Amino acid sequence: MPVLSAGAGLHETLALLTSQLRPDANHKEDMIFLKDVFSEKSLAYLMKIHENLRQYERQSPTPVLHSASSLAEDVAEELQSGPMSAEEKELLQLLTSPHLRAVLSVHDTVAQKNFDPVLPPLPDDFDDELEEESVKIVRLVKNKEPLGATIRPDEATGAVIVARVMKGGAADRSGLVHVGDELREVNGISIIHKRPDEISQLLSQSQGSISLKIIPAVKEEDKLKDSKVFMRALFDYVPLEDKATPCQEAGLPFKRGDVLQVVSQDDATWWQAKRVGDSNLRAGLIPSKQFQER
Structure with missing residues (x-):
């Protein structure tokens, strides 16, 4: 060989x-x-x-100069300060041509730009009650889609808690937001003492990327395992017409005869499910069997 x-x-x-x-x-x-x-x-x-x-x-290439445009201007100015030969005139014409100046300008823009990911800075001051707590800053990118998480107020403390993380949604795909996490800020805006509908509006208005300040929940064994339960719908369901649903936007509409895969039964009242054959990877809320039988 x-x-x-x-x-x-x-x-x-x-x-x-x-x-x-x-x-x-x-x-x-x-x-x-x-x-x-x-x-x-x-x-x-x-x-x-x-x-x-x-x-x-x-x-590991690095630019020789970060300001080629300035150097070209200095050379052109030096050339014009005295008599020029034919070669110098040709060089001056080249350096002052709009096309070359545009190329050098682009070069400088790229050379001076830092292409490392930019993360939001941690706040300089924390609330006194946060001194012993672990705070996490999370930035999620979502393309005109819901965050994929619902919230609820804690009855004892009044804190805003992540109630559900929808399977396949932006929050679920990131792996950074979990059920039980306490939400403190949305895009730098404190949500303490805000009503749930005001917080939901802040979350829905954020386009492109969204930054969250979160106090992680106490680590437990992950109880949300993918379910292999399939069922056929026996009725039509329209979330926008259901006043009992905790979040109408997170509901999964279906029609009689649709085959649904239940991916989470963690909530006894509202399950998470997907329609079999649906290209949408995000799960939605459906009323559980116990809730329907009430």
Whole structure:
């Protein structure tokens, strides 16, 4: 078998491996399958992209200058300060052309920009009662979708508690918001002493990204396990017409005959479910069997 050079890349290794595959009497179909897979152009392109990214990562390129535009202006000013040769005139014309100036401006914008993720700063001052509590700042990105969580006031303390985290919603996908967490701020606005409808309005108005200050709940074993319970609806259900639902926007509408998968029965009154075959990955609230029988 030919020997690869030290600088051989993944796509070269793949090409050499493909050329060495020979049908075997006992595994002919497997060998042909491997050869077809390794010969795919799309796979070779992916290998080349992977190599280029790794090479870029090893080089860790940094800009030589952060202000090329200023340097170009200084050179142009220096050229104009005295008599110019034909080459100097050509260089001056090049440096002052709008196209090159635009390119240098773009270069400076990229060179001066910090591409590391920017996280919201932690508040400098905390309430006295938070001194011994662990506070978590969470930033979620949601694309014109609900947060996927409902809230309730704690009857004893009045604190705003996360009551439910809807399966497949933005909060659930992040893995950062859990049932029992105490909510303190939404986008830097304190929600202490605010009514639930005011807080829900703050949450729904946030587009693109939303920042939450949360006091995590005491860690317990996760009781919300994916359920394999399926049921067929025996009636039509429209959440917007149900005044008993804790959150109409989080309700799951369904029609008689729809097959539903119950993904959480943690709440004895309101289960979380998905319609089988629905492309929407987020679960919704449906009345539980016990609630229907009341």
